[in-house]
Amino acid sequence: xxxxxxxxxxxxxxxxxxxxxxxxxxxxxxxxxxxxxxxxxxxxxxxxxxxxxxxxxxxxxxxxxxxxxxxxxxxxxxxxxxxxxxxxxxxxxxxxxxxxxxxxxxxxxxxxxxxxxxxxxxxxxxxxxxxxxxxxxxxxxxxxxxxxxxxxxxxxxxxxxxxxxxxxxxxxxxxxxxxxxxxxxxxxxxxxxxxxxxxxxxxxx
Amino acid sequence: xxxxxxxxxxxxxxxxxxxxxxxxxxxxxxxxxxxxxxxxxxxxxxxxxxxxxxxxxxxxxxxxxxxxxxxxxxxxxxxxxxxxxxxxxxxxxxxxxxxxxxxxxxxxxxxxxxxxxxxxxxxxxxxxxxxxxxxxxxxxxxxxxxxxxxxxxxxxxxxxxxxxxxxxxxxxxxxxxxxxxxxxxxxxxxxxxxxxxxxxxxxxx
DNA sequence: ACTTATCGGAGCGTTCCGCTCCGTTCCCAT
DNA sequence: ATGGGAACGGAGCGGAACGCTCCGATAAGT
Numbered sequence: 500x501x502x503x504x505x506x507x508x509x510x511x512x513x514x515x516x517x518x519x520x521x522x523x524x525x526x527x528x529x530x531x532x533x534x535x536x537x538x539x540x541x542x543x544x545x546x547x548x549x550x551x552x553x554x555x556x557x558x559x560x561x562x563x564x565x566x567x568x569x570x571x572x573x574x575x576x577x578x579x580x581x582x583x584x585x586x587x588x589x590x591x592x593x594x595x596x597x598x599x600x601x602x603x604x605x606x607x608x609x610x611x612x613x614x615x616x617x618x619x620x621x622x623x624x625x626x627x628x629x630x631x632x633x634x635x636x637x638x639x640x641x642x643x644x645x646x647x648x649x650x651x652x653x654x655x656x657x658x659x660x661x662x663x664x665x666x667x668x669x670x671x672x673x674x675x676x677x678x679x680x681x682x683x684x685x686x687x688x689x690x691x692x693x694x695x696x697x698x699x700x701x702x703x704x
Numbered sequence: 705x706x707x708x709x710x711x712x713x714x715x716x717x718x719x720x721x722x723x724x725x726x727x728x729x730x731x732x733x734x735x736x737x738x739x740x741x742x743x744x745x746x747x748x749x750x751x752x753x754x755x756x757x758x759x760x761x762x763x764x765x766x767x768x769x770x771x772x773x774x775x776x777x778x779x780x781x782x783x784x785x786x787x788x789x790x791x792x793x794x795x796x797x798x799x800x801x802x803x804x805x806x807x808x809x810x811x812x813x814x815x816x817x818x819x820x821x822x823x824x825x826x827x828x829x830x831x832x833x834x835x836x837x838x839x840x841x842x843x844x845x846x847x848x849x850x851x852x853x854x855x856x857x858x859x860x861x862x863x864x865x866x867x868x869x870x871x872x873x874x875x876x877x878x879x880x881x882x883x884x885x886x887x888x889x890x891x892x893x894x895x896x897x898x899x900x901x902x903x904x905x906x907x908x909x
Numbered sequence: 910a911c912t913t914a915t916c917g918g919a920g921c922g923t924t925c926c927g928c929t930c931c932g933t934t935c936c937c938a939t
Numbered sequence: 940a941t942g943g944g945a946a947c948g949g950a951g952c953g954g955a956a957c958g959c960t961c962c963g964a965t966a967a968g969t
Contacts, residue, residue, distance in 0.1 A: 509916095512916090530957095532958080533957080534918095534956095534957080537917090537918090542917080544918065544960090545918075545960085545962090546916060548959065548960080549915080549916090554958065554959090604864060649863075649868075649875060652863065653858060653859065654858065658854075658858075659811070661811075663854075663900055665893025665894055665895075668893055669847075670851065672890075673879060673887075674875075677880070677881035679888055684880065686874045687873050688873055691870070714945090714946065714947095735926095737926055737927080738926075739926080749928080749950095750947065750948060753927090754947090759927065759928090
């Protein structure tokens with residue numbers, strides 16, 4: 500794998516494209532123009548459209564990668580000996596690269612088979628992580644794994660008016676403290692179910 | 705003030721327009737088409753543009769009203785005898801009508817004199833509310849009024865993929881529990897300052 | 910030197926949006 | 940009863956922006 504030549508440039512371009520697309524889509528939403536991604540990647544439109552035939556295809560690839568990173572984060576969390584620290588690591592990592600910002604937009608495009616598979620693996624690992632923390636008595640008992648997914652999603656959403664360097668971490672710390680057992684206030688209403696959550700992505704295969 | 709006649713219809717239309725605009729802008733953002741607001745209000749484009757000469761003017765009026773509602777919510781919170789309950793009431797009320805969803809978008813248009821005035825009153829009252837709760841020992845001591853504003857903003861942001869009826873309230877309850885004294889984890893980084901916050905709206909007059 | 914894969918970006922067709930303009934409706938004063 | 944005028948709804952205009960294509964330029968491989 501050389502670092503020179505046209506093929507090497509193609510590989511570099513692909514990486515830069517994915518990075519730029521992640522940045523642009525998570526901060527500006529799926530409506531962001533494709534040209535903005537190309538420009539952010541320092542790559543021409545032609546190169547982008549040779550690699551990904553449509554905007555949707557690029558986005559699908561991006562979602563899969565984001566979920567794979569979520570899987571890795573969950574595995575890293577489970578590798579942590581302390582259940583609470585593991586859960587915090589997982590949440591902080593996912594929010595750190597705004598993984599949740601892609602999830603809601605995923606409902607506006609068709610969900611590929613690969614996306615379903617990866618999503619299933621990610622949710623299963625997250626469930627294990629949450630159950631372990633709860634059974635260790637570190638996590639309040641009335642919160643579900645889906646609550647935490649939605650929490651991450653909420654915190655992944657960017658502030659349109661520019662970001663303060665530490666504000667997000669401060670808020671996330673507050674929320675994580677609120678997750679610790681025992682909960683001071685009982686959580687209201689029915690917890691959201693898995694069927695509802697998956698319904699946002701279209702019908703399951 | 706009659707309920708019949710053309711003038712009465714004009715008044716009703718104005719009210720419906722403001723309600724619809726609030727709903728559409730807070731859920732779809734400032735990019736939502738004006739026609740969507742007119743349709744949601746059950747009003748023709750002509751009537752909308754006679755009342756508000758531009759889209760921006762409508763949005764400015766909307767922001768002012770939202771902040772006035774924020775002032776009222778803060779006053780209601782201060783009227784509550786228990787400092788903690790008062791703070792919770794304030795936060796829940798503001799998040800309830802997604803007041804924070806307008807704040808970041810306000811930076812994309814020019815801020816009127818009236819908006820500055822109302823904003824100043826709102827932040828001053830919020831500061832009082834927060835200080836009272838902290839001095840009563842109910843609120844963790846390392847959190848600032850601005851942190852709470854940003855928290856409300858974060859929770860005001862709509863989920864593009866449809867909303868679960870109770871999910872938001874559950875997450876908000878968790879966050880509020882995290883705000884109670886004593887904080888389990890120290891908040892990281894410098895708290896955001898007022899100058900940064902106001903800078904998002906353009907330069908102060 | 911010639912072939913050929915890859916590059917960047919101008920341009921095409923289309924969609925969408927803010928706003929205007931105008932024919933219609935209906936209150937109300939005479 | 941009737942004419943004037945204020946308020947109504949919505950089709951349509953001009954222009955901006957977007958997804959995607961096409962092509963001349965560039966440089967690696969032989």
